[in-house]
Structure formats: structure tokens, C-alpha cells
Amino acid sequence: xxxxxxxxxxSKKELLFAPGHRLCAGCGAPIxxxxxxxxxDYHLVAANATGCLEVSSCxxxxxxxxxxxxxxxxxxxxxxxxGVETMYRSLKKQGKIDKEIKFIxxxxxxxxxxxxxxxxxxxxxxxHDMLYICYDNGAYMNTGIQRSSATPFGADTTTRPAxxxxxxxxxxxxxxxxxMAAHNIPYVAQxxxxxxxxxxxxxxxxxxxxxxxxxxxxxxxxxGWRSRTDDAITLSRLAVDTCYWPLYEIENGVTKxxxxxxEKKPIADFLKTQGRFKHLFxxxxxxxxxxxxxxxxxxWEKLQKEEACFAS
Amino acid sequence: MxxxxxxxxxxxxVITEAGSSVKFKTGSWRSLKPVWIEExxxxxxxxxxxxxxxxxxxxxxxxxxxDYDYCKGCGICALECPxxxxxxxxxxVEEEK
Amino acid sequence: xxxxxxxxxxxxxxxxxKQVNPDVCAAYPITPQTEMMQRxxxxxxxxxxxxxxxxxESEHSSMSACxxxxxxxxxxxxxxxxxxxxxxxxxxxxxSGTRLPIVMPVVNRAxxxxxxxxxxxxxxxxxxDTGWIQLWSENAQEAYDNTIQAFRxxxxxxxxxxxxINMDGFIISHSIExxxxxxxxxxxxxxxxxxxxxxxxxxxxxxxxxxxxxxxYYMEFRKAQDDVESKVPGVVLDVAxxxxxxxxxxxxxxxxxRLDDAEIALIILNSAAGTSKDVVDEFRDxxxxxxxxxxxxxxxxxxxxIGEALKHLKxxxxxxxxxxxxxxxxxxxxxxxxxxxxxxxxxxxxxKIYGLGGRDYLPDHAKLVLNELVELVGNxxxxxxxxxxxxxx
Numbered sequence: 001x002x003x004x005x006x007x008x009x010x011s012k013k014e015l016l017f018a019p020g021h022r023l024c025a026g027c028g029a030p031i032x033x034x035x036x037x038x039x040x041d042y043h044l045v046a047a048n049a050t051g052c053l054e055v056s057s058c059x060x061x062x063x064x065x066x067x068x069x070x071x072x073x074x075x076x077x078x079x080x081x082x083g084v085e086t087m088y089r090s091l092k093k094q095g096k097i098d099k100e101i102k103f104i105x106x107x108x109x110x111x112x113x114x115x116x117x118x119x120x121x122x123x124x125x126x127x128h129d130m131l132y133i134c135y136d137n138g139a140y141m142n143t144g145i146q147r148s149s150a151t152p153f154g155a156d157t158t159t160r161p162a163x164x165x166x167x168x169x170x171x172x173x174x175x176x177x178x179x180m181a182a183h184n185i186p187y188v189a190q191x192x193x194x195x196x197x198x199x200x201x202x203x204x205x206x207x208x209x210x211x212x213x214x215x216x217x218x219x220x221x222x223x224g225w226r227s228r229t230d231d232a233i234t235l236s237r238l239a240v241d242t243c244y245w246p247l248y249e250i251e252n253g254v255t256k257x258x259x260x261x262x263e264k265k266p267i268a269d270f271l272k273t274q275g276r277f278k279h280l281f282x283x284x285x286x287x288x289x290x291x292x293x294x295x296x297x298x299x300w301e302k303l304q305k306e307e308a309c310f311a312s
Numbered sequence: 313m314x315x316x317x318x319x320x321x322x323x324x325x326v327i328t329e330a331g332s333s334v335k336f337k338t339g340s341w342r343s344l345k346p347v348w349i350e351e352x353x354x355x356x357x358x359x360x361x362x363x364x365x366x367x368x369x370x371x372x373x374x375x376x377x378x379d380y381d382y383c384k385g386c387g388i389c390a391l392e393c394p395x396x397x398x399x400x401x402x403x404x405v406e407e408e409k
Numbered sequence: 410x411x412x413x414x415x416x417x418x419x420x421x422x423x424x425x426x427k428q429v430n431p432d433v434c435a436a437y438p439i440t441p442q443t444e445m446m447q448r449x450x451x452x453x454x455x456x457x458x459x460x461x462x463x464x465x466e467s468e469h470s471s472m473s474a475c476x477x478x479x480x481x482x483x484x485x486x487x488x489x490x491x492x493x494x495x496x497x498x499x500x501x502x503x504x505s506g507t508r509l510p511i512v513m514p515v516v517n518r519a520x521x522x523x524x525x526x527x528x529x530x531x532x533x534x535x536x537x538d539t540g541w542i543q544l545w546s547e548n549a550q551e552a553y554d555n556t557i558q559a560f561r562x563x564x565x566x567x568x569x570x571x572x573x574i575n576m577d578g579f580i581i582s583h584s585i586e587x588x589x590x591x592x593x594x595x596x597x598x599x600x601x602x603x604x605x606x607x608x609x610x611x612x613x614x615x616x617x618x619x620x621x622x623x624x625x626y627y628m629e630f631r632k633a634q635d636d637v638e639s640k641v642p643g644v645v646l647d648v649a650x651x652x653x654x655x656x657x658x659x660x661x662x663x664x665x666x667r668l669d670d671a672e673i674a675l676i677i678l679n680s681a682a683g684t685s686k687d688v689v690d691e692f693r694d695x696x697x698x699x700x701x702x703x704x705x706x707x708x709x710x711x712x713x714x715i716g717e718a719l720k721h722l723k724x725x726x727x728x729x730x731x732x733x734x735x736x737x738x739x740x741x742x743x744x745x746x747x748x749x750x751x752x753x754x755x756x757x758x759x760x761k762i763y764g765l766g767g768r769d770y771l772p773d774h775a776k777l778v779l780n781e782l783v784e785l786v787g788n789x790x791x792x793x794x795x796x797x798x799x800x801x802x
């Protein structure tokens with residue numbers, strides 16, 4: 001079991017993601033990256049799918065990364081890192097490298113749920129020793145807020161805008177965390193930057209496990225969610241407290257809810273903070289909020305049952 | 313800065329200076345500025361861990377001043393600051409010339 | 410001591426890869442390449458190579474993994490054909506733009522649609538402007554020799570570019586030929602240790618691969634890449650010289666056959682060159698001054714050298730085993746035309762498209778073309794600048 005760490009301890013570590021990156025003010029992605037890198041006590045090498053994080057962290061002569069980092073294309077962060085990790089194993093076997101290195105891939109939801117899905121599935125199935133982190137902000141934010149399979153039901157995006165006939169996204173999100181768990185990999189988890197200790201603990205735990213690991217981290221985007229620049233943490237906390245984004249892990253097939261909100265808040269509390277859901281509060285669309293609530297309740301119920309299966 | 317010519321660029325565009333983004337100051341993006349009120353600070357370090365721009369300086373496990381070279385003025389620190397007895401240790405003020 | 414063997418082209422190249430013993434190989438099956446990677450995989454399973462193999466879920470991931478593995482700092486191979494190469498297309502540019510010396514045999518096969526598994530050059534021709542070096546091979550021996558030389562060319566510190574070694578699907582990949590293998594230690598000594606440049610796994614010097622380059626620098630990187638391309642022919646020749654010392658076999662940027670005093674000539678890539686050489690001999694026996702040029706280094710294309718080799722001719726036919734749709738002419742024709750353009754006195758140039766989707770190229774086809782060139786020189790009339798041959802009208 002990975003030891004819990006305090007912020008005071010973490011603050012004495014070197015920050016491996018430097019300031020001067022060009023992500024928007026109040027973006028959730030650098031908060032996630034910072035926490036993930038701080039969590040590790042290992043030497044790290046990272047890969048990054050094309051996306052906001054990638055284009056904003058490494059431009060011309062300026063890189064925010066203080067660890068070795070590689071960006072290849074949009075859909076292949078997992079395959080790229082599987083190549084890096086395989087070369088590491090080869091050189092280590094040959095005695096050309098002696099240090100222990102851990103490998104982390106970062107991808108947004110577009111690069112992970114959609115275009116990079118095959119690459120991710122392949123890398124996980126092949127058993128590479130890597131941790132794949134999806135920073136899920138629920139749309140193609142880098143290109144200007146287009147719908148992805150991670151976009152929540154009802155959200156207004158630029159390719160599925162809420163109009164007089166179409167009330168935003170008409171499909172449910174893909175449950176990628178569960179799909180990754182279905183790969184029977186040793187560790188899968190959901191985390192939120194609001195619950196930094198939970199996130200850090202999960203990263204630390206994942207890095208202790210040999211083999212493929214996947215973490216899905218809710219990452220607010222104030223441009224795409226049409227919220228305020230100061231609310232990334234507040235909104236990710238609300239995502240957890242409404243059970244829109246339950247915090248749990250599946251270790252060797254065993255599901256464990258790692259944070260249970262004292263009082264499960266209604267999803268409307270989350271939706272009303274964001275411009276992308278504004279249209280849902282029109283009288284004719286309110287039925288849709290009920291539908292979202294039902295789906296969240298159902299999923300939360302299912303997750304608790306899954307956990308209960310292993311509790312006894 | 314003088315731009316390099318084609319003979320001077322690194323093969324394959326590889327960047328060999330880790331963390332060189334520190335040369336790119338993003339503080340000029342700011343329209344609101346966080347101000348630290350030390351007497352209200354309980355050193356919880358939430359501002360430090362939640363800052364997207366690594367703009368809260370920490371020394372020996374304690375926060376010190378903001379790094380205005382990089383702070384983009386998002387205000388997350390101020391919103392998350394629990395303060396002391398209801399008094400925030402970080403306030404956002406209008407940026408002045 | 411060289412060993413005489415009877416092997417398929419796939420087997421020969423797999424053996425070259427085994428003798429080189431790379432650090433990482435990414436493999437995915439596709440006809441007619443499959444056998445090559447199967448053979449290589451069995452070398453891995455039997456401990457005959459130190460290579461770590463990645464059995465990817467697509468060619469896109471294959472090339473992506475190669476980029477990661479090569480950037481990490483080691484010798485990397487993969488192989489493909491046809492649709493597989495097409496699927497890699499996006500990452501081919503990233504491999505070359507990132508200057509990663511990945512070595513990839515390509516067993517040439519037609520592109521879909523219509524679906525076809527047989528040999529033609531559409532696949533590699535579609536990738537001819539991706540910044541990869543391309544070597545083309547007439548037979549199993551050349552494919553084997555080119556594969557070994559490819560590592561030295563790609564990994565040369567002045568070059569650092571990925572390289573494809575082409576051979577014809579089925580005709581060469583699956584036909585058994587007599588050829589010579591070098592000894593393992595000869596190959597090992599020839600290719601030498603892999604030297605890395607800015608390896609990602611160097612923790613002492615953390616580097617970032619794949620930055621966003623905007624309008625202020627993009628052209629400088631492209632110009633630098635263009636400049637590197639200009640250094641490739643020199644390195645190819647140097648490596649060929651060293652290889653000749655080792656094997657006794659001579660390689661250049663291209664092969665000329667009875668060309669020096671020729672008046673008419675065929676230009677043709679890969680396996681069909683062998684058939685054509687026999688027919689050139691027949692015409693020589695009849696007193697007709699026929700010759701042939703077979704490109705080897707097709708990318709970067711040695712325009713100047715090829716122009717010099719062809720400028721004295723009266724008429725030339727470029728035979729293309731691929732068409733460049735919308736370009737009016739086959740890809741090799743367009744390159745040859747470009748090489749000859751600077752000369753005031755230059756041969757008349759015609760283009761024949763042959764052998765698509767594995768359609769047989771027969772000695773009669775070469776005869777037909779040479780006869781047409783003889784006639785053209787005689788009466789000065791060009792019947793047609795571009796024509797499909799071996800097709801039912």
C-alpha cells in the first residue's frame with residue numbers, strides 16, 4: 001500500500017512541469033500533470049497525445065517538461081510510449097541502462113476515447129509497463145470544443161450545438177474507465193484534481209504495479225464548460241460530489257470506491273455552473289436533467305453493487 | 313531574441329533544454345492579480361497544489377510570495393483558499409499598469 | 410565465408426535483419442510481407458536475436474511504436490506492404506521530420522480498391538515524398554544487400570533519416586532464388602554499434618521530442634531536412650564502397666546495363682529489370698544499341714547523375730509499375746523527365762504503365778517497347794507518350 005503524503009512533503013519536491021506553459025488561465029490540465037509528476041518517486045519518461053496540453057507545453061524552443069517527453073501524433077500516445085518502453089526493456093536487458101524508469105502517457109479525451117482508442121487498447125492488451133492518464137475535459141477543446149464520445153449527454157458543443165431542434169449532445173458518454181477495466185489490466189482508477197490526496201495516492205499505487213495501468217481524471221476546461229477561470233477545482237469537486245465522476249479504483253478486478261460523498265448532491269448543482277448546460281434549464285428541456293440524474297443514479301448504484309461484490 | 317537560421321536548428325526539432333518554458337513569461341496575460349495576506353494564511357498549501365501555473369513559491373514547506381512572472385490571474389488560489397476564521401489569505405485585485 | 414543459399418526474398422531479408430540484430434522490432438501481418446516478420450518472430454522466440462518485439466494491433470501503431478523506440482535511443486525495424494504502408498502514412502512524415510533512422514523493408518504490393526494482394530509499386534510510390542530514403546531491389550540478393558547497407562545509410566550521423574528497402578511482392582518475396590549470405594560477424598562489423606542522437610532515455614539530459622513549431626521556425630526545419638536529403642547520395646556511395654570490399658558486389662545510385670553507347674533505353678525498377686536485361690541482350694545481338702537503367706536510390710532521387718547517364722540517348726521508355734493518377738504520367742517517368750529537363754539535347758521520353766496488381770511482365774512486353782523505340786528513332790514520330798501495356802483493350 002502506497003504511503004499517504006502531505007502537501008508539505010510534496011512541496012519540497014522539484015516541480016517537473018515548469019511554468020511558462022501556455023495553457024489557458026485556470027486550465028485543469030496543468031494541475032493534473034503537476035500532481036501526477038509530484039506523486040512519483042521514480043524517474044519518469046512521458047508521452048503526450050496531440051492536444052491542448054501538448055501544444056501549450058512544448059512550442060519551438062520552449063518546453064515545460066523537465067522529464068524526457070515525446071509527442072508523436074494525436075492518436076498514438078499509447079503506441080508511441082509502448083515503443084519507448086520496449087526500447088527501455090531491450091537496453092536494460094542488454095545492460096545499457098541501469099536506472100529504473102516509469103512511463104506515463106497523457107492524452108485528452110479526444111486522443112484517448114476516440115482517435116487514440118485503438119492505440120490505447122492495443123498497448124494495454126500487450127501488457128506494457130506504463131500508466132496511461134486521460135485528462136478528460138469532455139470535448140475536443142484544442143480545436144474549439146467539438147463533441148467527443150466523452151462529452152456528457154446534453155452538453156452544448158460547437159459540432160452538436162444546442163438549437164431549437166437538437167438539445168446538445170443526444171448520446172450518453174462512453175464509459176472508458178470500465179472499458180479499460182475490461183482489458184483485465186492490473187489497475188484502473190478514476191480521480192479528480194479536487195481530491196489531490198486521492199489522486200496522488202492512486203498514481204503512487206499505479207507506479208508500484210508492473211504492467212499496464214489506466215487512470216481517468218476529470219479535468220475542467222473553463223472555455224469549453226463555459227464557466228469561470230477560478231473554478232476548476234470547485235467544479236471537479238462538484239463532479240465528484242454529484243457522483244457524475246465517482247472516485248474509484250479497480251485493482252486486479254476488485255472494485256473499490258475510494259471516496260463516498262457524505263451527501264450526494266443533485267446533478268443540477270453541477271450542470272448549472274456551466275454555460276454548456278444552460279439550455280437544459282429551459283422549461284422544455286428540464287426533462288433531460290431528470291434523464292441525466294437517472295443515468296447517474298443508475299451508474300452509481302451499479303458501481304456500489306460492484307464494490308459490494310468484493311466486500312464480503 | 314535573434315531567431316536561428318536553418319543551419320542552427322536541432323535535427324528533428326528536439327528541444328535539449330529541459331524546462332526552458334521558464335523563459336516565456338505568462339504574467340502579462342493577467343487582468344486580475346492575487347494578493348497574499350500573510351496574517352490570514354494557515355499554510356495549508358492548497359494554493360500551491362492547485363495553481364495551474366506553478367506561480368506560488370514555496371520555501372521549506374511554506375508558501376511565500378506569488379511568482380508574478382507566470383501567474384495568469386485565474387483566481388483558483390483565491391477561491392480555494394480557506395483563510396483564517398473566514399478571512400481569505402488571497403484576494404484578487406484589478407491588475408494595474 | 411559467404412554462404413550460398415536458396416531462399417525466398419522474405420527469408421533473405423529476415424535473415425539480414427537477424428544478422429543486424431536490432432534492439433526493437435514492431436511487427437504486424439500483411440500479405441506479402443507476413444512471412445518476413447513471422448520468420449523474424451521465430452528468431453526472437455528461439456533466442457537467436459536480442460530484439461524485443463512489439464506485436465502491435467495495426468501498422469499505424471507499428472510506425473508509432475517505431476518512432477517511440479527509435480527516439481528512446483536504439484536500432485529499430487519494422488516491415489510492411491501496401492495498405493499497411495498507406496495506414497502508416499501520417500507517421501512516416503513524423504519519423505523523417507523527427508530524423509529517426511528506422512529501417513523498414515517494404516514488400517511492394519498494389520493498393521486497394523479494387524483489393525489486390527500482388528506486386529506493384531503503388532504503395533511505396535505513394536510514400537515517395539514522405540522524406541524516407543528509398544532503396545529498390547531487383548532480386549533477393551539485392552534486397553538482402555540493401556537491407557544491410559540501409560542501417561549504415563540511415564544511421565549515418567550526417568543523415569539520420571528513416572529508410573525503406575523495396576522488393577516486389579510475391580515475384581521476389583515468395584520466389585526461391587540462389588544467393589549469398591554474409592557471415593553474422595561480417596554483418597555485425599559492417600553495421601557497427603547504434604549511435605544515438607538525443608536519446609529520450611538519457612535521464613541526465615532530458616529532451617522534448619515533437620514540439621509545436623509555428624511560422625517562425627517551420628521553414629527552417631524543412632530547409633534543414635532538404636539539405637540533409639542532398640547529402641544522402643554521397644553516403645549511399647560510400648557505404649556501397651565499403652560493402653563491395655566485404656561482398657564483392659557493386660552498388661551505385663542506380664545500375665546501368667549496356668547504356669554507355671546505347672541509343673535507346675528502358676528505365677525500370679525492381680524485378681522487371683531482370684527480364685528486361687535479357688531482352689536488351691537480344692536486341693544487342695541484332696545490332697541494335699539498346700540499354701537499360703535501373704534506379705536503386707529512388708528517394709532522394711539522384712536527378713543530376715541520372716540526367717548525365719541518359720542525356721546522350723535518342724529515345725527512352727520509362728516503365729512504371731504504378732500510375733500517378735491525375736499526374737498524367739507514372740511517377741518514375743516524371744522524375745526522369747525532371748532529370749533530363751536541364752539538357753538542351755535530350756532523348757525523346759515515353760512512358761508505359763505495366764504489371765499493375767501483379768500482372769505478368771513478359772519478355773514480349775520489353776520487345777514491344779524496344780521495337781517502338783527503334784521505330785520512333787527511325788521516323789521521329791511519337792505514337793503515344795503514355796500507354797498501358799499488357800492490358801486488354
